[in-house]
Amino acid sequence: EAIVLPLGADQDAVPAQTERFAPNAGDGNADGVQDLQQDHVVSLPLAELPEFVTIVARPGAVFTQAAVNVVPPSSSSIPDQVSDGIGEIAFAVTSAEAAGRIDLLFEVGQAINTWYHFGPTLDNPVPHWYEFLFDGRTGAQLFDADQDGLVEQVRLHLIDGERGDADLAADGKLRVQSLAAASATAPPPGGQPLRIRGTARSDRIVVSWD
8 A cells, every 4th residue: 555645745746636646546656655755756647538647767856847738639740640648748857867767657558659759859950759769778668568459658768968858958857748659660569567666566567676
């Protein structure tokens, strides 16, 4: 059972009144502590689905901004086959060294197989949407732990000031604007659960200190 402390005890950007409704009685990452007590964990409802996403950075990080926004229905800049129901997931997190690996845990598996970020890149200084899959250094890994064709977990590998950081500035803060999508050309998601920060087991991921 999650540890329950007074509301509003953490310093992240998501109100306690929102996080208290996260899965597992307010403990979206199943680590035994309610998300509203942890600066490095935030839980938010998806844009147009009655489900939550929990975003987990490493201890020491603080989410100073976090939001899930409805994707504009008619925008030429939005990639094709974006999952409208999930929405645009945006956040800023301090202590970039601690935050360099971030997990997104969906309450319900999603029919997606690729991930996009918005911002400038080294080859194009004009902010734009670009596919952000893991290249061995930065990027997103998608995981279908129970092999049902739906993604329950996305792991973002981020480095302050590099690809994926929306301002490309090594300033101690990571800024992310992201979209989930389904593409006919993207590789299938992986099938193994990943280890994230925590001390408990949920029915779809294994969580343990590493």
